[in-house]
Amino acid sequence: MSRMVKKAGAFEIVNHWMLAGSCLVLALSGFAFVFHLDGVAALFGGFPPMRAWHNISGVVFAVSLFLTVFSYLPVSLSFSADDMKWLSMGGGYLSRNKKELPPQDKLNTGQKLYYLVLLGMGAVMSASGFTIWLLGNKGLVLLSYFAHNLFFVFFMVAIPVHIYLGTFANPGTLRIMLSGKVPLDWARRRYGKWVSRMGLG
Amino acid sequence: MARMALLVSPELCIGCRGCQSACKEWNGLPAVKTVNRGTFENPPDLTGADYNRIRFMEVPSAQDAQRWLFVSQRCMHCGDAACMKICPSSGALFRAKNGAVVFDKGKCIGCKLCGSACPYGLIRFDQANKVSKCHLCHDRTEAGLTPACVKTCPSGALKYGDRDKLAAEASAAGYSNLYGEADLGGTGVLYAFKDSPKVYGMLQNPAFPAEVHFWSGIKSLAYLGLGATVAASALHYLVIGPHKEEGEEVKKDE
Ligand code: SF4
Ligand code: SF4
Ligand code: SF4
Numbered sequence: 001m002s003r004m005v006k007k008a009g010a011f012e013i014v015n016h017w018m019l020a021g022s023c024l025v026l027a028l029s030g031f032a033f034v035f036h037l038d039g040v041a042a043l044f045g046g047f048p049p050m051r052a053w054h055n056i057s058g059v060v061f062a063v064s065l066f067l068t069v070f071s072y073l074p075v076s077l078s079f080s081a082d083d084m085k086w087l088s089m090g091g092g093y094l095s096r097n098k099k100e101l102p103p104q105d106k107l108n109t110g111q112k113l114y115y116l117v118l119l120g121m122g123a124v125m126s127a128s129g130f131t132i133w134l135l136g137n138k139g140l141v142l143l144s145y146f147a148h149n150l151f152f153v154f155f156m157v158a159i160p161v162h163i164y165l166g167t168f169a170n171p172g173t174l175r176i177m178l179s180g181k182v183p184l185d186w187a188r189r190r191y192g193k194w195v196s197r198m199g200l201g
Numbered sequence: 202m203a204r205m206a207l208l209v210s211p212e213l214c215i216g217c218r219g220c221q222s223a224c225k226e227w228n229g230l231p232a233v234k235t236v237n238r239g240t241f242e243n244p245p246d247l248t249g250a251d252y253n254r255i256r257f258m259e260v261p262s263a264q265d266a267q268r269w270l271f272v273s274q275r276c277m278h279c280g281d282a283a284c285m286k287i288c289p290s291s292g293a294l295f296r297a298k299n300g301a302v303v304f305d306k307g308k309c310i311g312c313k314l315c316g317s318a319c320p321y322g323l324i325r326f327d328q329a330n331k332v333s334k335c336h337l338c339h340d341r342t343e344a345g346l347t348p349a350c351v352k353t354c355p356s357g358a359l360k361y362g363d364r365d366k367l368a369a370e371a372s373a374a375g376y377s378n379l380y381g382e383a384d385l386g387g388t389g390v391l392y393a394f395k396d397s398p399k400v401y402g403m404l405q406n407p408a409f410p411a412e413v414h415f416w417s418g419i420k421s422l423a424y425l426g427l428g429a430t431v432a433a434s435a436l437h438y439l440v441i442g443p444h445k446e447e448g449e450e451v452k453k454d455e
Binding site: 031033034035036037038041046047048050051092093094095096098132133136138141142143145146149150152153154156157160161164168169170171190 | 431
């Protein structure tokens with residue numbers, strides 16, 4: 001067993017789970033609102049309390065989404081030739097034959113792109129949600145209602161992809177969001193650029 | 202039960218506003234303080250405590266130099282009700298047997314989405330932000346009575362009955378324009394007009410909000426997207442498999 005290195009700090013980890021928790025409440029209540037699921041609403045004590053859960057979770061979601069900016073935005077915006085190469089190899093996800101991928105930073109290319117997409121989607125979701133909640137303008141509310149629903153569909157696609165990639169598809173990755181620590185060897189294989197940038201050897 | 206309707210005939214209305222009072226009386230609605238605006242019309246708008254009101258207009262015509270119009274205003278009880286379709290709470294707005302669009306405040310979550318969806322802008326809310334509008338006296342009609350406003354109307358300007366029969370009667374009586382007959386799946390409140398609806402200050406070409414219509418057509422994509430993604434992930438795991446923990450395989454390929 002090689003030495004463990006710290007891949008994520010407490011702030012990053014706690015914030016991730018705030019985002020995940022609020023997302024779960026939002027998605028569950030969202031399904032219940034869209035499809036009038038009385039059974040799901042009963043878990044929240046009925047539709048009126050579920051609205052409060054949905055709105056409060058929306059605030060938590062928006063705040064923690066904003067806080068991710070400090071952890072991931074700079075690295076997500078830095079693209080290099082290695083990222084292009086990573087993309088051209090499909091991140092190694094497209095074939096059983098695992099070829100060596102170009103060295104990756106704190107986030108790999110796929111994670112960078114996923115983060116940028118998620119940030120954009122979350123921004124639309126938050127803006128439309130707060131519009132429905134707080135603004136009275138009919139045209140804006142209807143437009144937001146539509147965007148909120150459409151992006152709900154996008155989230156229902158994006159979230160399972162994220163969960164799959166963070167667990168089954170990449171064994172060992174989940175540790176980053178639990179203890180934050182991963183073996184140095186493992187980190188070197190997957191985040192080589194980050195390991196050398198941090199001077200971890 | 203056949204679809205019922207409320208037929209409004211402004212030409213017969215004498216403007217007594219007994220309908221407004223009867224509505225408040227039956228539904229236990231508080232008085233709303235207003236100010237004199239120099240018009241017969243009062244209250245100035247529908248509110249959560251004013252389910253119906255008489256709009257007053259002075260529209261002189263060639264035959265009639267002093268033509269006064271009194272037009273009862275309330276929720277139209279649309280056949281294709283945008284308010285019901287947008288409502289995220291199950292049972293907050295529902296269709297009664299007589300076709301009326303009725304609310305259940307206990308189930309309303311106070312989101313006011315229905316207010317934005319109503320093509321006529323006729324939904325109002327109470328102090329607690331719960332939906333509060335004409336329900337054609339659901340409790341009365343369920344018991345075989347007519348709505349309170351109809352019961353009190355002394356002139357025949359408000360009639361309640363079988364929708365098709367009322368429509369036929371109005372046409373037979375020479376009302377050329379039956380407002381609401383075909384709009385939004387046919388409305389449950391019909392207006393017997395002799396002139397264009399514009400003269401009576403009615404909304405021309407009310408339209409179901411496209412956003413609500415389109416979304417309700419595609420909303421199953423939420424389940425579909427979730428299911429397909431989970432299935433695709435499982436398939437990927439089985440067919441292509443995960444990134445291996447050990448580095449050996451990678452080295453072999455080099
Ligand atoms: S009760 Fe009848 S006559 Fe009196 S204002 Fe109402 S609709 Fe007109
Ligand atoms: S008029 Fe408005 S509130 Fe009444 S049924 Fe139609 S959409 Fe709903
Ligand atoms: S305010 Fe009440 S009735 Fe209107 S859409 Fe929201 S839950 Fe439904």
